[in-house]
Amino acid sequence: MLFSRHTYVERRKQLRELVGNGLILLFGNNDSPMNYPANAYKFRQDSSFLYFFAQHREGLVGVIDADSGKETLVGNEIDIDDIIWYGSVESVGDLAAQAGVENHAPMAKLQDMVSEAIKAGRRVHYLPQYRHDIKIQLADILGTHPNSLEPSLDLINAVVKLRSVKSAEEIEEIERACEIGYQMHTTAMRLCRPGVTEQYISGVISGIAASYGCITSFQSIVSMHGEVMHGYPSPRPLEAGRLLLCDAGAETNENYCSDHTRTTPISGKFTQKQKEIYSIVSDCHDLALDVAKPGVRYYDVHMDVCRLMTDRLKELGLMRGDTEAAVAAGAHALFLPHGLGHMMGMDVHDMEGLGQIHVGYDEETRPSTQFGTNALRMGRRLQEGFVVTDEPGIYFIPALIDLWRTNGTNAEFLNFDKIEEYKDFGGIRIEDDVLITKDGCRFLGENRVPYHIDDVEQFLADRD
Amino acid sequence: MLFSRHTYVERRKQLRELVGNGLILLFGNNDSPMNYPANAYKFRQDSSFLYFFAQHREGLVGVIDADSGKETLVGNEIDIDDIIWYGSVESVGDLAAQAGVENHAPMAKLQDMVSEAIKAGRRVHYLPQYRHDIKIQLADILGTHPNSLEPSLDLINAVVKLRSVKSAEEIEEIERACEIGYQMHTTAMRLCRPGVTEQYISGVISGIAASYGCITSFQSIVSMHGEVMHGYPSPRPLEAGRLLLCDAGAETNENYCSDHTRTTPISGKFTQKQKEIYSIVSDCHDLALDVAKPGVRYYDVHMDVCRLMTDRLKELGLMRGDTEAAVAAGAHALFLPHGLGHMMGMDVHDMEGLGQIHVGYDEETRPSTQFGTNALRMGRRLQEGFVVTDEPGIYFIPALIDLWRTNGTNAEFLNFDKIEEYKDFGGIRIEDDVLITKDGCRFLGENRVPYHIDDVEQFLADRD
Numbered sequence: 020m021l022f023s024r025h026t027y028v029e030r031r032k033q034l035r036e037l038v039g040n041g042l043i044l045l046f047g048n049n050d051s052p053m054n055y056p057a058n059a060y061k062f063r064q065d066s067s068f069l070y071f072f073a074q075h076r077e078g079l080v081g082v083i084d085a086d087s088g089k090e091t092l093v094g095n096e097i098d099i100d101d102i103i104w105y106g107s108v109e110s111v112g113d114l115a116a117q118a119g120v121e122n123h124a125p126m127a128k129l130q131d132m133v134s135e136a137i138k139a140g141r142r143v144h145y146l147p148q149y150r151h152d153i154k155i156q157l158a159d160i161l162g163t164h165p166n167s168l169e170p171s172l173d174l175i176n177a178v179v180k181l182r183s184v185k186s187a188e189e190i191e192e193i194e195r196a197c198e199i200g201y202q203m204h205t206t207a208m209r210l211c212r213p214g215v216t217e218q219y220i221s222g223v224i225s226g227i228a229a230s231y232g233c234i235t236s237f238q239s240i241v242s243m244h245g246e247v248m249h250g251y252p253s254p255r256p257l258e259a260g261r262l263l264l265c266d267a268g269a270e271t272n273e274n275y276c277s278d279h280t281r282t283t284p285i286s287g288k289f290t291q292k293q294k295e296i297y298s299i300v301s302d303c304h305d306l307a308l309d310v311a312k313p314g315v316r317y318y319d320v321h322m323d324v325c326r327l328m329t330d331r332l333k334e335l336g337l338m339r340g341d342t343e344a345a346v347a348a349g350a351h352a353l354f355l356p357h358g359l360g361h362m363m364g365m366d367v368h369d370m371e372g373l374g375q376i377h378v379g380y381d382e383e384t385r386p387s388t389q390f391g392t393n394a395l396r397m398g399r400r401l402q403e404g405f406v407v408t409d410e411p412g413i414y415f416i417p418a419l420i421d422l423w424r425t426n427g428t429n430a431e432f433l434n435f436d437k438i439e440e441y442k443d444f445g446g447i448r449i450e451d452d453v454l455i456t457k458d459g460c461r462f463l464g465e466n467r468v469p470y471h472i473d474d475v476e477q478f479l480a481d482r483d
Numbered sequence: 484m485l486f487s488r489h490t491y492v493e494r495r496k497q498l499r500e501l502v503g504n505g506l507i508l509l510f511g512n513n514d515s516p517m518n519y520p521a522n523a524y525k526f527r528q529d530s531s532f533l534y535f536f537a538q539h540r541e542g543l544v545g546v547i548d549a550d551s552g553k554e555t556l557v558g559n560e561i562d563i564d565d566i567i568w569y570g571s572v573e574s575v576g577d578l579a580a581q582a583g584v585e586n587h588a589p590m591a592k593l594q595d596m597v598s599e600a601i602k603a604g605r606r607v608h609y610l611p612q613y614r615h616d617i618k619i620q621l622a623d624i625l626g627t628h629p630n631s632l633e634p635s636l637d638l639i640n641a642v643v644k645l646r647s648v649k650s651a652e653e654i655e656e657i658e659r660a661c662e663i664g665y666q667m668h669t670t671a672m673r674l675c676r677p678g679v680t681e682q683y684i685s686g687v688i689s690g691i692a693a694s695y696g697c698i699t700s701f702q703s704i705v706s707m708h709g710e711v712m713h714g715y716p717s718p719r720p721l722e723a724g725r726l727l728l729c730d731a732g733a734e735t736n737e738n739y740c741s742d743h744t745r746t747t748p749i750s751g752k753f754t755q756k757q758k759e760i761y762s763i764v765s766d767c768h769d770l771a772l773d774v775a776k777p778g779v780r781y782y783d784v785h786m787d788v789c790r791l792m793t794d795r796l797k798e799l800g801l802m803r804g805d806t807e808a809a810v811a812a813g814a815h816a817l818f819l820p821h822g823l824g825h826m827m828g829m830d831v832h833d834m835e836g837l838g839q840i841h842v843g844y845d846e847e848t849r850p851s852t853q854f855g856t857n858a859l860r861m862g863r864r865l866q867e868g869f870v871v872t873d874e875p876g877i878y879f880i881p882a883l884i885d886l887w888r889t890n891g892t893n894a895e896f897l898n899f900d901k902i903e904e905y906k907d908f909g910g911i912r913i914e915d916d917v918l919i920t921k922d923g924c925r926f927l928g929e930n931r932v933p934y935h936i937d938d939v940e941q942f943l944a945d946r947d
Contacts, residue, residue: 058832103880154615155629225689225693230686272682
């Protein structure tokens with residue numbers, strides 16, 4: 020258990036109060052089969068279950084009666100075969116007691132608990148389910164189809180409210196993840212040379228993540244084709260002159276995440292053309308840090324970044340026309356088809372499984388439907404204790420350039436002839452994790468992976 | 484694609500002939516969500532789909548009409564958003580053509596294809612499903628419950644028949660996996676010192692696996708508690724005097740596996756007591772290599788090992804009485820509660836998801852129900868081209884010792900007073916991958932990770 024029993028007792032008490040009434044079910048995860056039932060991926064507990072019930076074992080469900088306050092940890096006990104194969108472990112009662120949960124019950128009782136609540140006309144609250152085994156289990160309990168589950172908006176809102184604001188203890192754990200991330204990214208930069216494969220670099224940094232914590236917080240993006248948003252590493256060797264985009268994060272043993280991106284010149288130095296684009300991205304990155312603070316909408320920080328990017332792309336002759344009008348039309352999204360950032364915490368896109376609209380938006384700030392801005396995962400007003408990513412990027416995506424050019428999309432703001440010259444450029448992204456503080460914000464992680472042009476080139480020159 | 488188009492065409496032709504009639508469905512895998520829908524574990528294709536349809540993309544289903552011979556690759560095409568996020572990829576038609584499949588269709592057509600077959604009174608063959616998303620999809624298509632699927636025994640038997648015998652090309656790929664395994668295990672041995680954590684070693688070797696191929700072929704077992712069969716690595720530091728058991732394998736990018744175990748003295752040298760037990764295990768390991776050949780039942784190789792182990796444990800005063808009677812009673816299983824080995828190939832326990840009884844047993848050789856021997860995954864007669872593991876072990880499992888002593892289980896063959904002295908010993912396992920050749924067998928992998936006592940100690944002395 021990461022925090023004190025009191026922390027978990029208090030979190031559940033707040034959850035009960037926010038939800039108000041009914042029976043709350045929080046499903047922990049089971050092992051997830053990779054290529055046959057007994058060969059599972061590395062176990063990953065559900066973040067909300069972990070947040071409220073503290074335990075990492077598979078096969079558990081937390082039940083909270085919001086009316087009576089009764090709390091039960093549901094799970095089956097182990098037998099001698101489990102001991103031989105998995106070692107002696109604590110009983111479900113012990114696990115419950117550690118987390119300050121008074122009751123425990125075997126899994127067969129879950130059906131009864133739910134049936135009784137339904138019979139009494141009470142609401143049964145559960146979150147959106149992303150694991151299909153749990154979907155089947157829950158649908159069977161409720162007598163419905165796995166695709167017909169109806170998650171509770173009250174429960175979603177309550178969980179989002181609590182998990183969005185990180186405590187000082189949680190920040191410490193995220194800082195730990197950032198330190199592992201620092202080791203990963205500086206190692207990737209040291210290894211980044213012509214002839215080394217993307218897969219090799221990705222493999223080594225995933226080994227660093229696993230050496231000090233869990234597996235990476237998401238599938239690392241390590242690619243010479245930075246213009247592919249999710250460019251997974253391939254066995255192809257790095258080519259001199261190109262850029263390597265590396266987007267990777269660590270997870271601590273307690274499942275708090277980091278998420279950083281660096282873009283490194285494979286030859287050790289940026290070309291003039293690369294410098295011109297890179298410096299726009301690094302300036303956008305710094306701008307966000309200047310602007311983000313409590314009370315400011317992250318949507319507006321995103322838009323500030325889009326305006327700066329448009330101004331600078333105009334200077335290079337890639338865009339043209341009025342900046343405000345270009346950004347309003349979404350012309351910049353040809354280069355930046357994603358958002359400036361997302362919430363981060365126990366999930367690298369924190370709570371994304373609960374529905375982005377509930378996490379990143381609210382009644383005041385509604386999501387955009389415009390291409391590019393519609394991919395902004397976090398738009399609402401920032402609060403002290405939020406952790407968000409700051410990850411601007413500029414990409415030259417040949418298929419998208421062709422499509423827009425053919426359709427004349429935003430043609431008044433885009434100099435397609437000039438853009439053609441960048442079609443083999445690739446893409447650049449720079450990303451750090453940002454804590455919203457009382458009156459501003461700061462990067463998380465004690466050590467900063469270099470990202471300003473001079474620092475990057477110095478680091479690469481010094482590595483030998 | 485790993486092999487030629489002809490190879491896949493031929494495999495499907497043989498499959499059609501073996502199954503005889505009906506509609507065969509082979510489901511490829513989808514992305515498997517880790518902690519929210521869009522954050523998936525590393526994609527792992529289904530081995531049987533890969534064996535017959537060659538392609539690594541998620542979201543595909545292979546359909547073979549065993550009567551008409553018509554073959555169809557089912558899957559949805561990608562759009563501009565997919566290109567932005569995942570890059571330009573080949574069309575489903577291209578993928579089909581590469582594998583020599585004549586037809587392709589969108590996923591929405593799958594229901595029609597199955598419904599027509601059922602309406603015509605034809606059989607629909609599918610394998611046991613281990614991914615719950617596929618269970619839901621298939622159950623919906625068939626109009627049944629995900630837990631009520633009825634896999635086709637004819638299809639299972641046909642797939643097992645084909646996949647059991649490895650071609651020369653497949654052996655080459657397994658040898659590649661063994662070479663990665665060699666790097667992993669020699670690295671683990673180099674790192675194995677007091678103060679280093681299990682998790683660190685496990686992380687580094689998983690990084691090696693990922694650098695040269697996929698993630699590890701299963702969750703690595705790296706533990707000072709070798710007596711726990713699946714002792715997953717913890718952040719605890721290694722202790723001088725104890726043994727570190729490391730059971731880990733690699734997977735090539737084409738998903739062929741390796742699986743090796745070594746047990747290393749953390750202090751660099753074995754104690755006398757450790758040597759006595761270790762030498763029994765290494766002699767058992769070598770014995771299997773002497774005995775295994777085409778026509779011999781692996782059940783009998785297992786039993787030969789059990790007899791040798793019992794003889795040697797009698798010499799140490801841990802067992803007593805008549806060896807044949809002790810083995811017949813299963814007394815040795817206190818020390819060896821698992822089987823000598825399993826089939827290996829594209830799954831590390833090859834085809835285990837199709838049902839161990841169909842893979843490791845047949846009408847002639849039936850599985851045992853006795854504790855210990857009932858965990859033998861492979862019992863039937865060996866054939867040229869089979870790949871099996873040879874992995875004897877001796878473990879001192881405190882909870883099992885207490886249970887047997889209390890119950891008087893096999894008391895006439897076990898010297899419990901002496902066994903008590905070993906309760907903090909831990910466990911030893913040695914494992915290599917074995918190819919059954921024309922008239923015998925051989926270890927796979929060009930380089931051998933040292934495992935004889937002198938070789939291990941020499942390796943550890945030389946590493947500095």
